[in-house]
Structure formats: structure tokens, C-alpha cells
Amino acid sequence: MARPTPLSGFPEWLPAGRVVEQHVLDTLRRTFELHGFAGIETRAVEPLDQLLRKGETSKEVYVLRRLQEETAEGAADERSGKGDKQLGLHFDLTVPFARYVLENAGHLAFPFKRHQIQKVWRGERPQDGRFREFVQADIDVVGAGELPYHFEVELPLVMAEALGELRSIGVPEVRILVNNRKVAEGFYRGLGLDDVEGVLRSIDKLDKIGPDKVGALLVAETGATPEQADACLALAAISGSDAGVAERVRALAGEHGVTSELLEEGLVELSALIDAAAVRAPGVVVADLKIARGLDYYTGSVYETVLVGHEQLGSICSGGRYDTLASDGANTYPGVGLSIGVSRLVSRLLSAGLVRSTRSVPSAVVVAVTSEETRAASDAVAVALRSRGIPVEVAPSAAKFGKQIKFADRRGIPFVWFPAGVGADGEVVAHQVKDIRSGEQVTADPATWAPSEEDLWPRVVPAGE
Amino acid sequence: MARPTPLSGFPEWLPAGRVVEQHVLDTLRRTFELHGFAGIETRAVEPLDQLLRKGETSKEVYVLRRLQEETAEGAADERSGKGDKQLGLHFDLTVPFARYVLENAGHLAFPFKRHQIQKVWRGERPQDGRFREFVQADIDVVGAGELPYHFEVELPLVMAEALGELRSIGVPEVRILVNNRKVAEGFYRGLGLDDVEGVLRSIDKLDKIGPDKVGALLVAETGATPEQADACLALAAISGSDAGVAERVRALAGEHGVTSELLEEGLVELSALIDAAAVRAPGVVVADLKIARGLDYYTGSVYETVLVGHEQLGSICSGGRYDTLASDGANTYPGVGLSIGVSRLVSRLLSAGLVRSTRSVPSAVVVAVTSEETRAASDAVAVALRSRGIPVEVAPSAAKFGKQIKFADRRGIPFVWFPAGVGADGEVVAHQVKDIRSGEQVTADPATWAPSEEDLWPRVVPAGE
Numbered sequence: 001m002a003r004p005t006p007l008s009g010f011p012e013w014l015p016a017g018r019v020v021e022q023h024v025l026d027t028l029r030r031t032f033e034l035h036g037f038a039g040i041e042t043r044a045v046e047p048l049d050q051l052l053r054k055g056e057t058s059k060e061v062y063v064l065r066r067l068q069e070e071t072a073e074g075a076a077d078e079r080s081g082k083g084d085k086q087l088g089l090h091f092d093l094t095v096p097f098a099r100y101v102l103e104n105a106g107h108l109a110f111p112f113k114r115h116q117i118q119k120v121w122r123g124e125r126p127q128d129g130r131f132r133e134f135v136q137a138d139i140d141v142v143g144a145g146e147l148p149y150h151f152e153v154e155l156p157l158v159m160a161e162a163l164g165e166l167r168s169i170g171v172p173e174v175r176i177l178v179n180n181r182k183v184a185e186g187f188y189r190g191l192g193l194d195d196v197e198g199v200l201r202s203i204d205k206l207d208k209i210g211p212d213k214v215g216a217l218l219v220a221e222t223g224a225t226p227e228q229a230d231a232c233l234a235l236a237a238i239s240g241s242d243a244g245v246a247e248r249v250r251a252l253a254g255e256h257g258v259t260s261e262l263l264e265e266g267l268v269e270l271s272a273l274i275d276a277a278a279v280r281a282p283g284v285v286v287a288d289l290k291i292a293r294g295l296d297y298y299t300g301s302v303y304e305t306v307l308v309g310h311e312q313l314g315s316i317c318s319g320g321r322y323d324t325l326a327s328d329g330a331n332t333y334p335g336v337g338l339s340i341g342v343s344r345l346v347s348r349l350l351s352a353g354l355v356r357s358t359r360s361v362p363s364a365v366v367v368a369v370t371s372e373e374t375r376a377a378s379d380a381v382a383v384a385l386r387s388r389g390i391p392v393e394v395a396p397s398a399a400k401f402g403k404q405i406k407f408a409d410r411r412g413i414p415f416v417w418f419p420a421g422v423g424a425d426g427e428v429v430a431h432q433v434k435d436i437r438s439g440e441q442v443t444a445d446p447a448t449w450a451p452s453e454e455d456l457w458p459r460v461v462p463a464g465e
Numbered sequence: 466m467a468r469p470t471p472l473s474g475f476p477e478w479l480p481a482g483r484v485v486e487q488h489v490l491d492t493l494r495r496t497f498e499l500h501g502f503a504g505i506e507t508r509a510v511e512p513l514d515q516l517l518r519k520g521e522t523s524k525e526v527y528v529l530r531r532l533q534e535e536t537a538e539g540a541a542d543e544r545s546g547k548g549d550k551q552l553g554l555h556f557d558l559t560v561p562f563a564r565y566v567l568e569n570a571g572h573l574a575f576p577f578k579r580h581q582i583q584k585v586w587r588g589e590r591p592q593d594g595r596f597r598e599f600v601q602a603d604i605d606v607v608g609a610g611e612l613p614y615h616f617e618v619e620l621p622l623v624m625a626e627a628l629g630e631l632r633s634i635g636v637p638e639v640r641i642l643v644n645n646r647k648v649a650e651g652f653y654r655g656l657g658l659d660d661v662e663g664v665l666r667s668i669d670k671l672d673k674i675g676p677d678k679v680g681a682l683l684v685a686e687t688g689a690t691p692e693q694a695d696a697c698l699a700l701a702a703i704s705g706s707d708a709g710v711a712e713r714v715r716a717l718a719g720e721h722g723v724t725s726e727l728l729e730e731g732l733v734e735l736s737a738l739i740d741a742a743a744v745r746a747p748g749v750v751v752a753d754l755k756i757a758r759g760l761d762y763y764t765g766s767v768y769e770t771v772l773v774g775h776e777q778l779g780s781i782c783s784g785g786r787y788d789t790l791a792s793d794g795a796n797t798y799p800g801v802g803l804s805i806g807v808s809r810l811v812s813r814l815l816s817a818g819l820v821r822s823t824r825s826v827p828s829a830v831v832v833a834v835t836s837e838e839t840r841a842a843s844d845a846v847a848v849a850l851r852s853r854g855i856p857v858e859v860a861p862s863a864a865k866f867g868k869q870i871k872f873a874d875r876r877g878i879p880f881v882w883f884p885a886g887v888g889a890d891g892e893v894v895a896h897q898v899k900d901i902r903s904g905e906q907v908t909a910d911p912a913t914w915a916p917s918e919e920d921l922w923p924r925v926v927p928a929g930e
Contacts, residue, residue, distance in 0.1 A: 003793050004515075004568045007552075010508035012565065014572050015579070018505050033827035033922075034851045036858030040483050043475035043598050044509075044584060050469075060531070066588035067526045067553070087472075088532070100477065103469045107479050109875050111861045113826075114480070119509060123531035133508050148862060150840060276841070280848065328468050361578075362498035375615060376741070383745065386499045393501030396576045397613060410574045457498075 009126030010133045011343055013350070019357035021135075021346045023460040024166060025117060028137045028340065031162035032115035035154075037139050040114050042096040044121075048086040050099060060122040062089040089121040093138045093339065098326035101142055101333055110144035110333075111151070117342070129313050129344045140337030142325050147334040152301040152321050153273045159305070159317055159338050160281040170355040170462030171345070173308040176277075176284055176317070177239075179291035180270045180301050183249065186263025187235055191228050191256060197296050198222040203236050204292040211237075231256045236290035241278065245287045246271045269300065299323040303338055307348070316345050359412030359458045362391040364451045365433070366408040367417045369398040377419045381431070384446035385417075391457065392417075405436055414455050417444070474591030475598045476808055478815070484822035486600075486811045488925040489631060490582060493602045493805065496627040497580035500619075502604050505579050507561040509586075513551040515564060525587040527554040554586040558603045558804065563791035566607055566798055575609035575798075576616070582807070594778050594809045605802030607790050612799040617766040617786050618738045624770070624782055624803050625746040635820040635927030636810070638773040641742075641749055641782070642704075644756035645735045645766050648714065651728025652700055656693050656721060662761050663687040668701050669757040676702075696721045701755035707743065710752045711736045734765065764788040768803055772813070781810050824877030824923045827856040829916045830898070831873040832882045834863040842884045846896070849911035850882075856922065857882075870901055879920050882909070 006012070013021055029039065051061050064087045090096045093116045101108065117137045124130055139158060141151045156176050163174045184203075185196050193199055202217040209217075211233050218229035231252065238248050246267040253263060270287055277285035294302045298320030305317035317340045325335030349355045365385060367378045375394070382392040393413075395404045401418070408416050416434045423429045433449060434441040450456075471477070478486055494504065516526050529552045555561045558581045566573065582602045589595055604623060606616045621641050628639045649668075650661045658664055667682040674682075676698050683694035696717065703713050711732040718728060735752055742750035759767045763785030770782035782805045790800030814820045830850060832843045840859070847857040858878075860869045866883070873881050881899045888894045898914060899906040915921075 003570075004564050006568065007508065007510070007512075007550075010510065012506070012508055014569060015503040015505055018503070021506075022504055034854070034856045036826055036828035036856060038480040038483070038826045039487055040480055041477070041486075043472065043477055044586075045472070045475060045598070047472075060533075062529045063532050064527045064529060064554070067528050068588065085472075089529070099469050103471065104479060105468075109825075109872075113858065121509075123533070133510070143861075150837075151861075154859075276844075279841075280844075360574075361501055361503045363501035372615075376744075379741075379745075389499070391499045391501060393578065394619075396608075396616075407574075 009124070009131050011131055011347055013346075014360070016357050016360035017346070017350050019360065019458050020169075020349060020355055020460050021342070023169065023357075024342060024346055024349075025135075025137070027165050028162050028342070029115065029117060031158065031165055032137075032139055035113075035139075035158045035161075037113045037115040037158075040097075040100065040116055041118060042090070042093070042100050042116070044089055044119070045087040046090050046096055046099060048088045051088045051091065051095060053095075060124050061091055062121050062123055064088060091122045092120055093118060093136050094140070094325070094337065097138070097140060097142075097337075098333075098335075101326050102328050105144070105328070105331065105333075111141050111147060112143075113139070113141045115139045129347065131343055131347075134341065134343035135346075137340040137342050138319075138337055140325070140335050142333045142335040144331060144333060147336065149269055149272070149300070152269065152336050153276045155319070155336055155338055156273070156285060156301075156303050157277060157280050159303075159340065160277070160284045162340075163305070163317065164281070164284070169460040170464075171307075171349065172310060172354070174284065174305050174317070175286055175308060177286055177288040177291050177304045177306070178270065178273060178301060179287065179289055179295065180266040181295045181299055181320075182262050182266025183270060183289065184235070184266075184292070184295055186260035186266055187249070187253060187258060188232065190253065190258030190260035190263055191231055193222060193224055193228055193232070195222045199224070199232055200292040200295050203232065203290060206236060206290050227256075231258075236292075239286060239288040239290070241274060241283065241286045243271060243274070245274065245289075249289070266300075273301065294318065294320055297322070301336065305338075307345075310348060310352070313344065313348055316341050353463050355460055356463045357458045357460050359414075361393075361411045361413065362458060363393045363411070363413050364390055364455055364457070365392045365415040365417050366404065366413050367392060367394045367419060368401055368404045369395045370419065370421055371398045374419070374421060377421060381417055381419050381446045385449075388450065389456075390450060405434070409436055412458075415451060417446075474589070474596050476596055476812055478811070479825070481822045481825035482811070482815050484825065484923050485634075485814060485820055485925050486807070488634065488822075489807060489811055489814075490600075490602070492630050493627050493807070494580065494582060496623065496630055497602075497604055500578075500604075500623045500626075502578045502580040502623075505562075505565065505581055506583060507555070507558070507565050507581065509554055509584070510552040511555050511561055511564060513553045516553045516556065516560060518560075525589050526556055527586050527588055529553060556587045557585055558583060558601050559605070559790070559802065562603070562605060562607075562802075563798075563800075567791050567793050570609070570793070570796065570798075576606050576612060577608075578604070578606045580604045594812065596808055596812075599806065599808035600811075602805040602807050603784075603802055605790070605800050607798045607800040609796060609798060612801065614734055614737070614765070617734065617801050618741045620784070620801055620803055621738070621750060621766075621768050622742060622745050624768075624805065625742070625749045627805075628770070628782065629746070629749070634925040635929075636772075636814065637775060637819070639749065639770050639782070640751055640773060642751055642753040642756050642769045642771070643735065643738060643766060644752065644754055644760065645731040646760045646764055646785075647727050647731025648735060648754065649700070649731075649757070649760055651725035651731055652714070652718060652723060653697065655718065655723030655725035655728055656696055658687060658689055658693055658697070660687045664689070664697055665757040665760050668697065668755060671701060671755050671757075692721075696723075701757075704751060704753040704755070706739060706748065706751045708736060708740070710739065710754075714754070731765075738766065759783065759785055762787070766801065770803075772810075775813060775817070778809065778813055781806050818928050820925055821928045822923045822925050824879075826858075826876045826878065827923060828858045828876070828878050829855055829920055829922070830857045830880040830882050831869065831878050832857060832859045832884060833866060833869045834860045835884065835886055836863045839884070839886060842886065846882055846884050846911045850914075853915065854921075855915060870899070874901055877923075880916060882911075 319338030784803030
């Protein structure tokens with residue numbers, strides 16, 4: 001077998017990189033659970049017809065087929081409906097969660113808060129920050145019949161806290177940009193523009209083509225007058241992280257004679273989020289009224305998150321409010337949630353050299369082996385240390401001690417333990433442990449010695465440290 | 466959307482079941498890391514030609530296709546080699562690990578110890594304990610060029626310890642059954658039987674058809690004399706967990722005039738494993754010379770593991786030694802490893818009612834909400850408790866306190882916190898926390914109060930507790 005090469009779009013990490021990813025995942029999970037989100041996991045596959053209900057992503061779905069079905073009969077069976085139902089890999093965690101809620105509604109307590117950390121697959125063209133297989137970490141709250149607005153305030157704050165917990169390892173500051181469908185829709189309709197989706201599609205191009213061309217587009221494609229187009233652009237230009245945002249929108253609405261209950265409802269909601277965020281996550285949450293992506297399917301708040309200094313990477317954490325996350329005819333389940341693109345984040349942390357792990361293996365200690373005949377003595381030291389929660393491995397061979405120290409050094413393992421025994425000239429030698437960084441070597445007892453808290457497990461730290 | 470139904474062979478757990486699975490996964494990972502195994506994760510897909518190298522499983526592979534390739538041109542592109550390489554979902558973690566080792570050999574330090582906990586997929590007919598999607602937890606050690614035998618002793622002991630750590634939650638005792646290819650092959654060849662694979666195939670049927678029929682099969686299919694067949698059956702009847710095993714094999718070999726260096730090498734190895742296990746995991750590891758499954762592709766030790774009292778479930782942890790886990794022409798990488806079938810284990814724990822979790826959500830406390838106007842006061846209590854590592858959620862609505870207590874009770878959350886405020890008759894009321902199991906309610910300070918260690922997080926306990 002020749003040396004295999006990576007598959008584009010399917011990222012994998014070396015062990016040191018996986019330490020970073022695992023730390024990120026553990027930190028997210030802990031924060032989610034401190035907020036009461038129960039962890040669930042769904043199967044990786046869904047019936048294809050379910051996956052295709054969300055139109056736009058249909059072309060990116062990976063379809064599964066059992067190899068043995070690839071015969072003529074198998075294919076015929078499938079076409080005639082006799083074979084298994086066609087399955088595809090899920091492309092996000094929202095569609096499977098909605099299905100899980102419907103399937104298990106009788107066994108869940110609502111409002112149901114869940115976190116879900118899993119891989120998803122999309123057959124997209126791979127490029128920087130876009131993968132075909134990647135890990136997402138989602139939180140959602142779903143209600144039965146109703147879901148109070150305060151969850152739209154709570155969820156981005158949970159994400160702000162989770163991402164904030166990663167600052168200490170070198171993750172850059174984040175900005176959570178928020179908008180509200182009701183503000184945009186209320187304003188546009190109040191202006192007399194009823195093609196809300198059309199206006200949003202144009203506004204979404206602001207970053208790419210600039211306000212002049214967007215203004216022309218609004219006139220050409222949504223039938224807006226130049227004045228209406230200017231008003232839409234003026235709304236999109238408003239951003240900020242205090243109560244001034246709502247005031248500026250109200251003033252703008254006043255200038256254009258816009259009165260709208262929906263607009264006012266949206267502004268009250270947006271203000272509540274901004275106010276709470278100013279207390280609980282100062283500087284993190286910013287209202288940004290040009291955010292249009294997602295407003296076509298979300299029904300209330302919408303969120304995007306950028307890494308400060310890495311804005312061109314795109315959003316690393318997005319989501320919003322759905323009035324109908326799931327519905328089975330009898331019941332409707334509104335939801336609000338956000339999803340972190342963990343692979344996108346970790347890939348950037350590693351490729352930009354922002355973080356590092358202090359070592360690539362769990363072991364804090366290598367127990368040296370004096371001779372294969374006395375390997376059991378080394379094993380006994382390892383057992384004693386592990387029983388007190390210290391990660392340890394025993395040297396693979398009874399090589400010269402210099403070589404065994406090199407074994408530890410190559411893996412970044414800080415300590416080498418020399419077990420007690422009989423020395424070359426017949427004298428009894430006590431247990432000794434060497435810090436191979438400082439060279440310091442001391443007598444030690446396997447029943448009591450421990451490394452410092454800092455050296456116990458690999459840690460993830462900013463790359464400069 | 467009608468209520469969806471489960472897909473056969475794709476298990477999913479309710480939140481309380483997921484607490485159990487997560488506890489199992491966390492326990493395995495911690496034990497593996499205490500022994501120095503570095504965690505890695507590989508992509509879920511491999512090129513189809515790589516997956517098909519291990520012949521027998523070929524028909525069970527799920528092949529992937531992007532939906533947009535399902536057009537005539539796409540299919541033509543693929544046939545002519547212009548499209549993407551055909552991909553399939555991995556059916557175990559060994560094939561991807563071997564590929565990972567070859568791909569990254571220049572960046573890994575050997576011997577390389579890794580653990581890997583991921584889902585795998587097989588298009589098998591679903592039945593009890595056999596799934597189409599399931600989680601495996603693997604440990605392997607791989608060497609560059611050579612790998613000392615002592616790793617074949619170490620790895621099953623790590624698994625014994627990992628599974629032993631689960632005893633406290635109600636997982637039954639396990640027996641790790643071991644055999645060694647060298648013993649079987651040395652004995653058969655010493656007897657004059659050179660169709661080693663043929664003999665192993667017949668011996669593998671012992672449990673199903675019994676010794677008489679296996680004896681007849683050996684005569685009919687491997688050309689054995691009745692005496693040779695009897696000798697093979699006598700070898701297969703030997704089992705035990707002490708040095709007597711090797712002695713009985715040597716005596717049997719003597720009776721039949723068998724002398725074989727390979728047999729003796731195998732017996733020395735098997736004895737070393739049994740001796741070490743008697744010290745480090747008494748009663749867990751048993752030499753069982755009728756184990757034949759896997760001896761056709763493993764080259765040294767082979768392992769199977771049963772849950773005592775649930776033997777008909779089959780092996781929940783299997784593996785062995787490969788002399789050539791991977792090879793790139795220039796280098797050969799021998800390995801030894803075992804794989805736990807986590808889904809099979811967890812599914813049995815849940816379906817047989819062996820374990821339960823103390824609650825289905827992480828929260829230890831629900832902070833009640835007196836009125837929507839004072840929700841911020843409840844949020845502040847939650848923030849204070851979480852800052853000290855206590856999982857908390859805030860009540861979803863300012864319902865009557867009785868209803869808020871019911872909210873906690875339904876989820877098994879032990880405490881409800883009533884925030885300080887102004888009472889109905891204008892007096893100032895202090896913070897109070899109620900243990901809803903005992904009804905006891907005490908004044909408490911959000912800056913210092915904590916639940917007992919036992920109530921802090923959901924715990925997994927034997928179902929009877």
C-alpha cells in the first residue's frame with residue numbers, strides 16, 4: 001500500500017491538534033451543561049425525503065447505498081420501493097433534532113433544552129473554512145406550542161459564555177451580531193415594500209457589492225422607489241450595542257412615516273437582548289441591522305458570530321428563532337438555537353498558530369524499565385500512580401536510560417521514573433523521579449508522589465506561552 | 466409531518482439513556498488516557514478500494530454519493546475517473562487507523578498508543594445487539610518495524626480495568642477469553658495438519674454444533690485422521706486462568722508426539738499473559754483454547770470478552786495482534802488492539818434495566834421566577850451558582866410556585882431556589898432553597914450555597930439503587 005494522501009474537505013488532526021479539539025469540545029459541553037442543556041446524539045442518517053425538505057442544501061447531501069444493493073436487482077428493488085428507504089447523511093443537527101423531538105415528544109419534558117455535538121456532512125466544494133465533514137456543537141430550546149421570548153436572549157448569552165471560556169487558551173474575542181426578522185419585515189412593510197424576501201436578498205449583498213449597487217438592485221428587483229431603497233439602506237447601516245439602536249430605528253421610521261406594530265415588537269425584543277447582554281456579556285453582543293442571512297427562514301432573532309481579527313473566516317456560530325422547528329399536525333414546536341462550527345474554529349486555531357497543547361500524549365510520567373525481567377516492578381509503579389489519577393506509561397523496552405529519557409522527551413512527557421532495585425554494584429537503589437526539563441532528580445514514593453496540577457494532564461495554552 | 470418512527474438498526478437514546486452512554490464513554494476515555502493512550506479521531510469515510518481490501522465485510526459497506534452526482538453526467542464522470550474517488554463509511558476503526566498511521570508516520574512517535582471512540586456503519590441485517598450504526602471504543606499500540614510481546618499482555622489488562630471501572634454503575638462482571646494463534650498453528654502443524662485455516666473454521670463451530678459434528682467435519686474437510694481430530698478437540702477443551710493451562714497443552718502435545726517451536730513460543734506468551742492477569746485483574750482473564758474466531762487474520766494473541774450472565778449477547782470487546790497492521794512497502798507496522806462495542810453494551814444495560822441515571826438533565830437547581838419583571842434577579846442567582854460550577858436553569862415562566870416545583874420534579878432536579886425579593890405584604894424575603902425530595906426549605910446565599918457532591922451532577926447507578 002502506497003502512502004495515502006489526505007482527502008480534501010475531510011480534516012483530521014495529529015494527536016496534538018486533537019488535544020486542542022477535545023479541549024474545545026469539553027469546554028463547550030461543560031458550559032452547556034452548567035446551563036441545564038441535556039446532551040443527546042442522533043443517528044448520522046435521515047430518510048432522504050426528510051433531508052430534502054430544506055430545499056437549498058439538497059444538492060449537498062451525501063446519499064447512502066449498501067454495496068450489495070448496487071446490483072441490478074438491488075437498484076430495481078429500490079426503485080419499486082421494495083428496498084430500504086433511501087438514506088442520506090445529515091447536513092446539520094437541526095433537521096435531526098426536529099425529527100427526534102417529534103419521534104420522542106411523549107417522553108420529553110418541554111421546554112426541552114438540549115445540546116448536541118456531532119459530525120455533519122455536506123458535499124460542498126472544499127475551501128478555507130468549508131469542509132465536507134465537520135463537527136458542529138448546537139444548543140436549542142424547543143417548546144410545545146409556545147416558547148417565551150426570553151430564550152432568544154438566553155441562548156446567545158450561553159454561546160458568549162462558552163466561547164468566552166476559550167479566551168484563556170488563545171481563542172480571539174468574538175462578536176455576536178444580532179438582528180430580528182420582525183424589525184426588518186415591519187420596517188419594509190411599513191414603507192410599502194411587500195416583497196420582504198426580495199429586499200433581504202438584496203440587503204444580504206451589501207458586503208459584496210456595496211450600498212450603491214444594492215440600492216439599484218432594490219429599485220430594479222423589488223419595485224422600490226429610490227426613497228424606499230434609501231430608507232432600507234439607512235436601516236441596514238444602523239448598528240450598536242446599546243438602547244440607542246432602537247431609538248435610531250424609531251427615528252428613521254418616523255422620518256419615513258412608517259408605523260408598524262411588528263416593527264415595534266421587534267424593537268422591544270432586540271432591546272431586551274441588547275440590555276441583558278450589556279450586563280452579562282459586555283461588549284460581545286452587537287445589534288447589526290444589515291444581517292439578512294437566515295432572516296428568510298428564521299421568524300424572530302437571528303445570530304451570527306465572528307472571531308475578531310478573523311472576520312473573513314465567516315460566521316463561526318449562527319442560529320435564530322423558528323416559530324415552527326417541528327410540527328406533527330396536532331402540535332407545533334417553536335425553537336431557538338445556535339450552532340458552533342467547531343471544525344472551522346479549531347482549524348483556524350491550529351493553522352493560524354493561535355494555540356498549542358503542552359504535549360501530544362496524556363502521560364505525565366514514563367516509568368523506565370531496567371531490564372525485561374524486572375518489567376513487573378515498573379508496571380507496579382505505574383499501577384500505584386494511576387490509582388491516584390496520574391496518567392502514566394511504562395517504557396516500551398529496557399533500552400539504555402538515555403534512550404528512555406529521549407522517548408519521554410520526544411512526546412513532551414515531563415517526568416521519567418526510575419524504579420527501585422539493585423544497582424550495578426549490588427547496592428539497593430531507591431525510587432527516583434526526574435523532571436527532564438530541569439534535570440532535577442529526587443527520591444520519590446509511588447504511593448505519595450504527584451506532579452504539579454499544571455503538569456498532570458496536557459493543557460491547551462496560547463501559542464506564545 | 467407525521468410522527469416519524471425509528472429506523473431499525475440505528476439506535477438512539479432518550480436523554481436519560483444518553484447520560485448512561487456518556488458516562489460509559491467518559492469512563493473509558495479516562496482509563497485509556499491514564500494508560501497514556503492519545504485520543505485521535507479519523508474522518509468517517511475511506512476510499513472504497515481501501516475498505517474492500519478486508520474481503521469479508523465488503524457487502525456490508527455503505528457507499529456514499531453526492532446527490533448532484535446522481536445525474537447521467539455525474540455517473541459518467543465517475544466511471545471515467547473524472548469524478549471524486551468513490552467513498553464509503555468505515556465499518557471499523559482499525560482500517561482507518563492503519564491508514565492514519567501510514568499517512569502521518571513521519572509525525573508520529575512509535576510505538577504509538579492511541580484510543581479512538583467513534584461511530585462505525587455496517588449494512589448488516591439488524592438484530593439484537595447488531596446495529597447498522599454503532600459506537601466503538603478502540604485502543605491500539607502500533608510499532609515501527611517491531612512491537613514487543615508485552616503489549617499483548619498490557620492491552621487486555623487496560624480493557625479489563627476500563628470495564629472494571631463500570632462495575633460500580635451496575636455493569637456485570639466480564640471475562641476476557643484469550644487464545645494465541647501460535648499455540649493453535651504450532652499444535653496443528655505438529656500433528657501433521659497443514660490446513661490451519663480449515664481446522665480453525667471447523668473448531669469455530671464448536672458452540673453451534675458440538676464436538677461430535679466438529680470431529681466429523683475435521684475428518685471430512687481437512688483430511689484429519691480420527692485421532693488427529695480428537696487431538697484438536699482435546700486442545701479446544703482446555704481452558705483456565707493459571708499455569709496449569711500450558712502444562713496441560715504440553716502434556717497433550719506429548720501424548721500425540723507433537724514437538725513444535727511455534728507451539729512452545731505461543732505457550733510462553735499465553736502463560737505470560739495469564740500470569741500478569743492473575744496479579745493485575747484476578748479472575749478476569751481466562752485462556753480458552755477453543756477461541757478460533759479471528760485467528761485466521763490475527764498473528765498472535767486473540768481476545769474476546771463476554772458479560773457474565775449475558776454470554777448470548779456475544780463478545781463486547783474483541784481484538785488481537787497483527788504482525789502487519791499497516792505497510793507502505795518501505796516500513797511495516799505491527800499492532801495489537803481491542804475494540805469495545807459500546808452501543809451493544811449500552812443497549813443491553815438499558816434494555817435489561819441494569820443501570821439508571823439519577824436524572825435526565827444536568828441541572829441540580831431550578832431558580833424560580835417570581836414575575837417576568839424580576840426574571841433578571843433569578844438570572845443573577847443562576848449566574849452566581851454557575852460561577853462555582855453548579856449546573857442551574859431558570860424556570861421558563863413565572864407560573865405559580867407549585868407549577869415551577871413540578872417543572873423540577875418532572876426532570877428529577879432536586880432543588881428549587883426562590884430568589885430574594887419583596888413578599889406579598891411588602892416585607893423583604895430572603896433567598897431560600899428547597900430540597901423537593903424532603904420538602905426541607907432553608908435560607909441560602911447564592912455566593913456560598915452548594916448541593917452535596919452526590920447531587921451536583923446526574924450520576925449513573927445500578928438500577929436497584
